[in-house]
Amino acid sequence: xxxxxxxxxxxxxxxxxxxxxxxxxxxxxxxxxxxxxxxxxxxxxxxxxxxxxxxxxxxxxxxxxxxxxxxxxxxxxxxxxxxxxxxxxxxxxxxxxxxxxxxxxxxxxxxxxxxxxxxxxxxxxxxxx
Amino acid sequence: xxxxxxxxxxxxxxxxxxxxxxxxxxxxxxxxxxxxxxxxxxxxxxxxxxxxxxxxxxxxxxxxxxxxxxxxxxxxxxxxxxxxxxxxxxxxxxxxxxxxxxxxxxxxxxxxxxxxxxxxxxxxxxxxx
Amino acid sequence: xxxxxxxxxxxxxxxxxxxxxxxxxxxxxxxxxxxxxxxxxxxxxxxxxxxxxxxxxxxxxxxxxxxxxxxxxxxxxxxxxxxxxxxxxxxxxxxxxxxxxxxxxxxxxxxxxxxxxxxxxxxxxxxxx
Numbered sequence: 438x439x440x441x442x443x444x445x446x447x448x449x450x451x452x453x454x455x456x457x458x459x460x461x462x463x464x465x466x467x468x469x470x471x472x473x474x475x476x477x478x479x480x481x482x483x484x485x486x487x488x489x490x491x492x493x494x495x496x497x498x499x500x501x502x503x504x505x506x507x508x509x510x511x512x513x514x515x516x517x518x519x520x521x522x523x524x525x526x527x528x529x530x531x532x533x534x535x536x537x538x539x540x541x542x543x544x545x546x547x548x549x550x551x552x553x554x555x556x557x558x559x560x561x562x563x564x565x566x
Numbered sequence: 567x568x569x570x571x572x573x574x575x576x577x578x579x580x581x582x583x584x585x586x587x588x589x590x591x592x593x594x595x596x597x598x599x600x601x602x603x604x605x606x607x608x609x610x611x612x613x614x615x616x617x618x619x620x621x622x623x624x625x626x627x628x629x630x631x632x633x634x635x636x637x638x639x640x641x642x643x644x645x646x647x648x649x650x651x652x653x654x655x656x657x658x659x660x661x662x663x664x665x666x667x668x669x670x671x672x673x674x675x676x677x678x679x680x681x682x683x684x685x686x687x688x689x690x691x692x693x694x695x
Numbered sequence: 696x697x698x699x700x701x702x703x704x705x706x707x708x709x710x711x712x713x714x715x716x717x718x719x720x721x722x723x724x725x726x727x728x729x730x731x732x733x734x735x736x737x738x739x740x741x742x743x744x745x746x747x748x749x750x751x752x753x754x755x756x757x758x759x760x761x762x763x764x765x766x767x768x769x770x771x772x773x774x775x776x777x778x779x780x781x782x783x784x785x786x787x788x789x790x791x792x793x794x795x796x797x798x799x800x801x802x803x804x805x806x807x808x809x810x811x812x813x814x815x816x817x818x819x820x821x822x823x824x
Contacts, residue, residue: 438665471731471824473600473661477672479616484783487737496769496776497783504633504762504780511625518625522633525613525626526655526784529675532731534822536696541820543735546787562670564663566600566695566824567794602729602790606801608745633762640754647754651762654742654755655784658804691799693792695729695824 438564439464445555449502451486451494454561455547458533458540461563468538471566475530480520480554482527483561488547501527501553520553527551532566567693568593574684578631580615580623583690584676587662587669590692597667600695604659609649609683611656612690617676630656630682649682656680661695696822697722703813707760709744709752712819713805716791716798719821726796729824733788738778738812740785741819746805759785759811778811785809790824 441457458474461467474483487493501523511518531548534541542548550561570586587603590596603612616622630652640647660677663670671677679690699715716732719725732741745751759781769776789806792799800806808819 473663475663477675479672479674485787486779486783490771492770493776493779496771497780499768500763500766500776500780503766505629508629508632510628513619513621513625518622518629521615521622522626522629525615528657528786529614530661532661532788532790534731534733534820543737545737546735562663602792604792606804608801608803634758637758637761639757641750642748642754647751647758650744650751651755651758654744657786658743659790661790
């Protein structure tokens, strides 16, 4: 198991952590199997999506903000219920397949840490499954 | 593998099942690895989110109802298509990491069974992965 | 690991791949454990939901299109950002439990490949975890 720290800079942000995943595979010498990437936060998430055009990230964050906006009827005093919802919609973990020491990802896929209530210091955990 | 039963009381409800997960780990004597929590229902889900302020649960259910309302154009005769959609958005399983016999969860994280079309008798399955 | 190919026929479509999963289990002779179903695409997804009434699929796709429509403010030149968002909301993988050679699925559950930007030739990967 390895915990990496991530310093986010904005309220909403998608940070490419595919390199961190590859580092973990190398350090572990994991040739074949699966790895979970898990974040222990309730206003963040982990997802796999396009890592080519940065406009996709822009659009995803914009779309998620439209899907889960702040709402008047929310009661939670911290005012970040929109982010809690985004966290459960996107999910706090991804399971990544590994073969020949490399993550099985499509041509356009990268692994992302999603910040929904930053800026904050965040943790991302990798573990063999 | 262990199947636990859950009696839900409302149409929409988030029930903290972290204690059930800890019980499973103790019974299995699982020290290190991962556990899947899976629900075999199509209008329910499993998620990890805040277990401190109950207002977060209130806001999450309210937000999900806004995101996936009942819609006139729905054709399914049971009238619960909104709940089927919520089930696939939130997801019917979570993979939980385990170390030293304890689930790896953040300070504010708990495991939740999400009812979207209750009240009903529901099942939740735990299994080592 | 096994890669199956799927030819989708519409822009949005849910294709039942439970039979493909059962085939994989038979070929592998997997009696007990778990299998991941993963799609290496960024505008597709994998989910578990009802496989009885086809109207549920109709309603799910309709609901998802309402939840993540095309939006004017999107910048991505391909014009499919709505589909990227759906992919991360539904998720690109499912973990399926296996006992006695059979997937543990509820009475009404089936495994679905979700196309959000078709028609295309797609891949779905099965692997023991």
